[in-house]
Amino acid sequence: xSDPWKSTERRLLELLADRAAFGLERHEEQEFRELLQMVPGxxxxxxxxxxxxxxxxxxxxxxxxxxxxxxxxxxxxQPANQRRS
Amino acid sequence: MPPTLxxxxxxxxxxxxxxxxxxxxxLVWSLARRMCPRHEDAEDAVQEIFVEIWRNAGKFDPEVxxxxxxxxxxxxxxxxxxxxxxxxxxxTTPLEEEAVGSDAEHEKWTEISEEAAxxxxxxxxxxxxxxxxxxxxxxxxxxxxxxxxxTNLPLGTVKTHTRRGxxxxxxxxxxxxxxxxxxxxx
Numbered sequence: 001x002s003d004p005w006k007s008t009e010r011r012l013l014e015l016l017a018d019r020a021a022f023g024l025e026r027h028e029e030q031e032f033r034e035l036l037q038m039v040p041g042x043x044x045x046x047x048x049x050x051x052x053x054x055x056x057x058x059x060x061x062x063x064x065x066x067x068x069x070x071x072x073x074x075x076x077x078q079p080a081n082q083r084r085s
Numbered sequence: 086m087p088p089t090l091x092x093x094x095x096x097x098x099x100x101x102x103x104x105x106x107x108x109x110x111x112l113v114w115s116l117a118r119r120m121c122p123r124h125e126d127a128e129d130a131v132q133e134i135f136v137e138i139w140r141n142a143g144k145f146d147p148e149v150x151x152x153x154x155x156x157x158x159x160x161x162x163x164x165x166x167x168x169x170x171x172x173x174x175x176x177t178t179p180l181e182e183e184a185v186g187s188d189a190e191h192e193k194w195t196e197i198s199e200e201a202a203x204x205x206x207x208x209x210x211x212x213x214x215x216x217x218x219x220x221x222x223x224x225x226x227x228x229x230x231x232x233x234x235x236t237n238l239p240l241g242t243v244k245t246h247t248r249r250g251x252x253x254x255x256x257x258x259x260x261x262x263x264x265x266x267x268x269x270x271x
Binding site for chain 1: 103
């Protein structure tokens with residue numbers, strides 16, 4: 001007999017995988033939200049991390065140009081203003 | 086255990102912002118260049134991504150992911166949002182080459198390279214067909230139908246390989262879906 005918790009988790013993982021790779025259709029988003037209510041605390045970022053691993057494996061890192069870095073640095077708020085809320 | 090760089094950013098360490106830019110600026114820039122059609126778009130994207138990184142630094146958990154993975158995840162999320170907003174402008178024209186950074190920066194890229202090498206090791210443990218569809222979807226941004234056309238695989242098979250590949254990667258990363266590190270799936 002199948003374990004309903006496991007099948008719910010499995011479906012959630014499938015939807016999270018689809019979302020990380022391709023995005024979800026509206027009806028899939030709805031299904032995802034409904035299933036998520038059945039599994040409180042489910043790690044909804046697990047597939048995004050897996051996708052990030054793929055991206056990291058495929059990315060050839062090149063230096064950020066100094067001008068871009070300076071622009072980003074200028075626009076960065078002071079760290080003291082960015083404490084977690 | 087000393088705090089990670091992102092934990093220091095979250096704890097208002099004044100030097101941590103600069104260190105973070107030095108260590109991960111190249112990674113974020115490279116991701117932005119891949120997914121943004123124009124140089125100025127890539128610049129804007131990098132700025133947006135780092136603002137997100139500052140905001141979310143306190144949520145980083147070294148037990149769940151490496152800093153490079155966490156930053157890549159934030160960058161992807163922001164870049165996909167931008168891509169969807171500007172989809173009509175999509176253009177695959179490669180961007181011009183940029184200036185090379187300092188030797189000190191090169192050390193940081195090496196660290197990222199080691200992280201990337203670990204990611205590639207994980208990828209090598211997938212089936213070739215899973216690896217292929219994941220590279221096409223995640224690295225090249227192809228839709229399911231584009232991948233099906235490119236690989237001559239049925240649409241459903243593309244979806245199955247993608248799911249299996251990502252679920253397998255999640256297991257290889259050793260993180261349980263309900264909040265903890267387990268060394269494998271349930």
